[in-house]
Amino acid sequence: MKRTEIKDLLERADFGSKVNVKGWVRTKRGSKNVSFIALNDGSTIKNVQLVVEMSPAMEPLLEKIHTGAALSVTGDLTESMGSGQKVEVHATDIEILGVANPNDYPLQPKKHSLEFLREKAHLRYRTNTFSAIARIRHAMIFAIHKFFNDRGFYNIHSPIITGSDAEGAGEMFQVTTLDLNNIPKNEEGKADFQTDFFGKATNLTVSGQLEAELAALALSKVYTFGPTFRAENSNTTRHLAEFWMIEPEVAFCDINDDMDLAEDMLKYVIRYALDNCKDDLEFLSKRLLDEEKNKKADERSMELIEKLNFVLDNDFERITYTEAIQILRNSKPNKKKRFQFVIDGWGADLQSEHERYLVEKHFKKPVILTDYPKEIKAFYMKQNDDGKTVRAMDVLFPQIGEIIGGSQREEEYDKLATRMKEMDIPEESMWWYLETRKFGTVPHAGFGLGFERLILFLTGMGNIRDVIPFPRTPLNCEF
RNA sequence: UCCUCCUUAGCUCAGUUGGUUAGAGCACCUGACUGUUAAUCAGGGUGUCCUAGGUUCAAGUCCUAGAGGAGGAGCCA
Numbered sequence: 001m002k003r004t005e006i007k008d009l010l011e012r013a014d015f016g017s018k019v020n021v022k023g024w025v026r027t028k029r030g031s032k033n034v035s036f037i038a039l040n041d042g043s044t045i046k047n048v049q050l051v052v053e054m055s056p057a058m059e060p061l062l063e064k065i066h067t068g069a070a071l072s073v074t075g076d077l078t079e080s081m082g083s084g085q086k087v088e089v090h091a092t093d094i095e096i097l098g099v100a101n102p103n104d105y106p107l108q109p110k111k112h113s114l115e116f117l118r119e120k121a122h123l124r125y126r127t128n129t130f131s132a133i134a135r136i137r138h139a140m141i142f143a144i145h146k147f148f149n150d151r152g153f154y155n156i157h158s159p160i161i162t163g164s165d166a167e168g169a170g171e172m173f174q175v176t177t178l179d180l181n182n183i184p185k186n187e188e189g190k191a192d193f194q195t196d197f198f199g200k201a202t203n204l205t206v207s208g209q210l211e212a213e214l215a216a217l218a219l220s221k222v223y224t225f226g227p228t229f230r231a232e233n234s235n236t237t238r239h240l241a242e243f244w245m246i247e248p249e250v251a252f253c254d255i256n257d258d259m260d261l262a263e264d265m266l267k268y269v270i271r272y273a274l275d276n277c278k279d280d281l282e283f284l285s286k287r288l289l290d291e292e293k294n295k296k297a298d299e300r301s302m303e304l305i306e307k308l309n310f311v312l313d314n315d316f317e318r319i320t321y322t323e324a325i326q327i328l329r330n331s332k333p334n335k336k337k338r339f340q341f342v343i344d345g346w347g348a349d350l351q352s353e354h355e356r357y358l359v360e361k362h363f364k365k366p367v368i369l370t371d372y373p374k375e376i377k378a379f380y381m382k383q384n385d386d387g388k389t390v391r392a393m394d395v396l397f398p399q400i401g402e403i404i405g406g407s408q409r410e411e412e413y414d415k416l417a418t419r420m421k422e423m424d425i426p427e428e429s430m431w432w433y434l435e436t437r438k439f440g441t442v443p444h445a446g447f448g449l450g451f452e453r454l455i456l457f458l459t460g461m462g463n464i465r466d467v468i469p470f471p472r473t474p475l476n477c478e479f
Numbered sequence: 480u481c482c483u484c485c486u487u488a489g490c491u492c493a494g495u496u497g498g499u500u501a502g503a504g505c506a507c508c509u510g511a512c513u514g515u516u517a518a519u520c521a522g523g524g525u526g527u528c529c530u531a532g533g534u535u536c537a538a539g540u541c542c543u544a545g546a547g548g549a550g551g552a553g554c555c556a
Binding site for chain 1: 480489490491504505506507511512513514515516517518519547548549550551552553554555556
């Protein structure tokens with residue numbers, strides 16, 4: 001008999017029909033005459049209730065059914081007599097596809113800590129929290145592609161292995177087929193990459209931006225959505241060594257268009273989540289309330305769905321770095337020296353505490369900071385006429401901090417080449433990038449969105465390791 | 480990489496100023512119950528108190544080192 005997915009089954013009202021459901025047992029409970037099994041198949045966060053009347057045939061089966069077991073159940077779709085659900089399935093035939101020995105199966109019908117589940121990442125999909133996150137994550141992947149496709153963008157597969165070591169976005173993972181126990185050396189006594197697979201030193205990409213720029217300067221509107229690797233020894237709730245990044249790049253576009261695009265995209269995908277992931281968001285909202293119930297009222301975060309609507313209903317605040325410094329310099333925590341790093345002059349990079357003050361205390365909504373000092377930003381950013389600042393734009397979100405980093409790009413050959421020299425970027429390995437400024441250069445802009453940071457915000461989770469299935473962080477590459 | 484905190488039963492956690500045989504809930508097993516909603520009720524046994532040293536008459540508790548984990552900072556998305 002053809003399987004009905006639980007998501008569809010719960011919408012049906014053709015009571016009396018024979019149905020088949022397959023899934024994994026969440027809980028089993030019961031009395032002498034009747035047992036109830038909550039079955040989940042991942043199609044929705046909701047379970048279907050199986051009702052099993054005790055009989056000589058059923059009894060030995062029920063003894064083998066515990067939390068975690070996989071079942072195929074055929075029975076009658078029935079209007080539920082209980083109060084927790086509208087429909088249920090009265091089982092007439094149960095096949096145990098896979099048992100789960102309760103002495104060994106680590107998941108119980110109770111609350112587990114996120115840390116415990118992180119160590120059971122192969123099984124944590126079977127929990128409400130992680131299945132909800134997985135479904136929302138999928139919806140966001142789809143929504144991002146839809147957003148760009150609907151606006152005429154082309155998706156670009158930027159390379160994962162790169163021969164350029166000048167992307168300037170952090171420490172890189174080396175890619176090599178050399179025998180690490182017997183590394184061939186050149187005359188200088190260093191590793192001889194000429195004998196390596198590509199004949200040169202190669203790494204995993206830290207950004208698809210430079211390649212996206214090449215594509216944008218022909219296709220006008222492109223975006224990448226791929227894995228990104230940073231070998232930084234970062235141990236925080238918002239950094240991963242392997243994460244996914246969305247990087248749109250648009251020709252004939254300045255920093256203001258870039259900010260509009262970033263704000264439109266974020267609002268579009270948040271709206272998409274509210275429209276398509278209601279059950280999962282409601283569950284995660286309750287989870288968050290429960291997790292924070294012991295916190296003081298002023299330390300609790302805004303209710304999840306309210307927070308998402310709040311972002312939709314408000315324009316992001318757009319201010320320059322210089323204006324931000326003014327605000328921070330005059331702020332209470334700065335005057336009372338409550339910041340760990342007191343703001344006293346122009347030019348210093350903003351610390352997390354400053355960004356959080358601007359977003360969470362001063363403006364109380366997402367903030368886009370622009371026009372940073374050129375010294376603290378990357379070489380490729382468009383230089384302003386003041387000679388001091390560049391057209392960078394960072395989108396800051398509450399709790400998450402920087403969710404997007406972007407800029408208008410320097411399209412003038414001379415200015416770009418000069419800046420590269422100043423910052424010791426080797427021109428010879430970047431000749432292809434510079435050539436785009438030699439031949440038909442145009443103003444263009446783009447940004448990078450950290451996908452997992454978006455999912456953190458949408459799900460209300462606190463640790464980025466819980467919004468990617470198999471997190472890679474320093475000293476952790478299990479699974 | 481730096482700072483702070485944590486590690487006790489399969490899971491979540493309690494364990495007093497160092498003092499007898501280390502506890503609870505859940506899970507599991509047995510029994511009760513005519514429909515439950517993380518069912519309920521009664522009973523059952525479960526420990527390398529992270530590891531290695533040390534102090535002490537006595538260490539889960541104090542000290543040192545190490546391992547693992549978490550939070551914050553930096554780097555950034």
